[in-house]
Each structure stands twice: as C-alpha cells, then as structure tokens.
Amino acid sequence: MSWFSRTFSSSVGRKFAMALSALFLIIFLLQHATINFLSVISADAFNEASHFMGTNPLVQFLMQPILIFAVVFHFIMGFVLEAKNRASRPIKYFKKDTGNATWVSQNMIYSGLVILAFLALHFIDFWIPEMDYKYVQQLPEDPDRYYEELVHKFQSPLRTGVYVISFVLLGLHLWHGFQSSIQSVGINNRFTPGFKKVTEAFAVVIPFVFILIAVFHFFNH
Template sequence: MSMLKSSVGRKLTMAVTGAILVLFILGHVLGNMSIFVGPEGINAYAVHLRDLGPLLWVVRLVMLVVFVLHVWFGIQLTLENRAARPVDYQQKKNLVTTFAAKTMIISGLVLLAFVIYHVLHFTLHVGVDNVDQLAKAYMGEHFDVYTMVVTGFGKAINVLVYVAAMILLFFHVSHGFQSFLQTLGLSNECVQPKYQAVGKFLALVVSIGFISIPVLIMVGIVKL
C-alpha cells in the first residue's frame, strides 16, 4: 500500500493494470468476432461464458478492480502533474509528443463513460427491446445474444457511439503501449519509434475488430 502513495508506484500500477486491460480487450474482441460465424457462434460463446458460473464473477470482479485502479490513478496523476505546473508556459514546445499522448485523460474518461453505457446495454440489457423474447429465443433458456447485437446496431445512434468510442480506444491503446514500456524502463530514443509503430498496429487491429461488427451489421452483411 505504501508503494501506491508514491508517484512511481502509481505509475507502475497504471502500467500493469493497463496491460491487463489490453489483454482483456484482445480476448473480448476475439469473442465478439464470433458473431461472423452466425447465431450459433456468438450464442455458443455467450453460453460458454455463462457456464463458467462463479468463475465468471471472479473474473468480472478482478477486472472491475483493475479498471477502477487504472482510472483512479490516471486521474490522480493527471491532477498532480497539472498542480505541479499551475502556470502555463509562455512558450510551450512539445519536442516528443503526439495527439494520443496529449489527450490520454480525455480519451480515458470518455472510454469510462462508454464502458458504463456498454455494460448497461449489452450485459444488463437496459433499453433492450423484447428482453423476455430474446431470453427464450435461443435453446429455450439462454439469451439470444446474436439477435440482441444485430438489433441494437440497427440503430444509427448506437453505431455512431460505438465507432467513436473505438476511435478513441485506438489513440488510448496506441500511446498506452509505449507508455507501459517506458514506465518499466524498457524504452529509449532508439527503440521508441519501433514501440510507437507496434502500439499503433496493436491498437489498429483491436479497433478495426470492434468497429467491423456494427459497421457490417449497419450495411446489412451481418443480419437476422
């Protein structure tokens, strides 16, 4: 606990929790893309998760703690950095920075709001039409995730929100990857450009994977 009181300890916690979240995101996008197999694909994936029983809730609890720590320390470190420089520079020169780096706190907070929206919509089924029918439509007992997702992304506003959030996710992950390595002391001027390229590639793959689902549903390639 004493480590978490220091700036270095909190930065390390941010790096580790960020890495865990990226691994979770990778697994999540792979699971979501099972929708391209058809109703049997993503519905079977959902049933598999449900069959984990208590283990699923343990994973959810761990991820909740990881997510809260990442957000909380991210806000704390940002406020501390701003407090340490209460007066803006008369002439500010960003020698090595990117749009993603300068907007990390903004993209992070917007993604926080999106995660809350996403959980309410696709996990707790808030605002989902015909919930009772969907719950009985697949194998008589399991929730029909395929129909819910296709129906949900049939609304343009849901697609726009999702795509916008995934664009922000691209920026957040792309910078977060190199920030993680820098925090661990594995970065220098020689390898930093390579880390930036790898981070952008990883973020692009994840973002395209997520975005492809609502877009292909919207254009009618994935449909009921």
C-alpha cells in the same frame, strides 16, 4: 509509512500499478474483440462462446470481479495522476510547443474520458441487462439469445455512430498507452522499437475489429 503505502504513493509506483492494470485491460480487449468477431463469422459460434463466458463460474466470479476492479482502478488512478500532474505546474506557459510529443500522448485524459463515457453506455446496453437477466429476474438460461441481443443493439444509427467514434478514441488511447505501459514496468531494450510497432498495430487492429462488428451488424440487419 508501510511498505505498500511507500511503494504505491510514489509516482513511479503509481505508474507501475497503472501500467499493470492497462496491460490486463489490453489482454481483456484482445479476448473481447476475438469473441465478438465470431458474431460476424457465425451466430452459433458467437452464441456458444458467449454462453461459455456468461455461465462459466471461473469467468463470472473470478475474472469478472478482477476486470471490474481493473477498470475502476485504471480510471481512478488516471484521475489521481492527472490531478497531481496538473498541480505540478500551477502557472502555465504563454506559449507552448509540444515538440515531438504526440497529441495523443499529451491528451490521454481526454481519450480516457470518452472511453469512460462509452463504458457507461456499454454497461447500460449489455452488462446491466445481463445482470438483470441472470441475477435479478433469474430467467432460465437461453444459450441462443446472445447473437440476437448483440444484433438488436446495432439497429440504431446513433448508437452505432457513438460506438465507432468511441473505438477511434480507444485506438488513440491504446496507441500511446500500450507502449507507455511497457516503459512504466521498466522495459526498454533492443527489442523495444520492434515491439512498439506491435503495440501500434494492436492499437489499430483491435478498434478496427470492434468498428467492423458494429458496422457489419448495422448494415446486415
């Protein structure tokens, strides 16, 4: 077996890879929330940032494929690990007390599945129309279209509600996932308790920003 296979077929190696993809997605979320929050402050600023992200070749042809790979990898590896973990206890307990383990940490697969369903909706709402606009229909670039496209999506109370619920689940997923990924890359030292507070703040603030954006545009237009 090759070095690569031995490393990434092991449970520790897989968790390491899972953690790296998680940390990459966490950085992406920070960037995504920051740019989207501009839409609450200024339509022009949001259009300018979105135009840059939508037309910059580095973002489009390097970062975007890496992001897609990270998302797909994170979900597939999550399912692979979940399947192996479930198989490790073929006979369940009649009575189980989860002790001090949080509900969130014990049910990452379910919060992850909700996020996966949300991503499907999100791709249908934004990414697929964007690809269609740019690469299928090859329409001329309009730097001012992004704000209107965003606002238009949040006219529906159903869609806004689904987004809000999904962001709550994203927050729960991040609550455990962020700190867990730090442990999985081998970091647990005297700074860890303090950094855990930072990860928990991140898990609250980032989903809150996304919820704020959705609700703001729903009520503002």
